[in-house]
Amino acid sequence: MRKEEPDLPGPGKPVARLIAIMARLRGESGCPWDRNQDLNSLLETMEGEYRELVQAVKSGDRGGIREELGDLFYNIVFMARVAEEQGWFTFKDMAREIGDKLIRRHPYVFELPRQLTLEEATRVWKEIKAREKAGDA
Numbered sequence: 001m002r003k004e005e006p007d008l009p010g011p012g013k014p015v016a017r018l019i020a021i022m023a024r025l026r027g028e029s030g031c032p033w034d035r036n037q038d039l040n041s042l043l044e045t046m047e048g049e050y051r052e053l054v055q056a057v058k059s060g061d062r063g064g065i066r067e068e069l070g071d072l073f074y075n076i077v078f079m080a081r082v083a084e085e086q087g088w089f090t091f092k093d094m095a096r097e098i099g100d101k102l103i104r105r106h107p108y109v110f111e112l113p114r115q116l117t118l119e120e121a122t123r124v125w126k127e128i129k130a131r132e133k134a135g136d137a
Contacts, residue, residue: 006123018074024080039082046075104128 002080008024009016025034037045048072056064080091103110108121114122 018077019081022074022077026081026085037078037082039079042075042079042082046079048071049075077116104132 003060008020018086025031027035049068053068053072053127055061056068070136074120077091080089080094083094107124108114108116108124
């Protein structure tokens with residue numbers, strides 16, 4: 001069994017560990033292939049992984065679904081790392097933004113909890129999204 005790297009977060013912190021692994025792969029002594037990638041080249045990889053996920057979901061392959069979701073997540077972490085290297089944003093910025101968006105678009109869950117029907121929830125989501133896109137949020 002392989003020993004855990006001492007400067008990587010342990011398996012009990014899987015997201016932090018994956019982010020640290022990605023930083024090492026992109027670092028000066030990292031992997032030449034990983035270091036050579038950019039957002040455009042990673043799109044091709046992500047598209048392939050997405051197609052594999054679709055196939056796993058449609059076939060009901062639970063292990064395949066877990067693996068392909070992991071591969072897609074790796075691609076997201078990879079792309080976020082490339083963006084961070086460009087000084088655009090960090091993984092934490094991205095995660096914070098989507099968390100904030102989910103809270104904003106679900107006021108019936110987070111602000112004034114109440115039960116909505118599927119149709120009501122869809123309508124509220126679309127209304128809030130439209131206001132945000134129009135700059136009225």
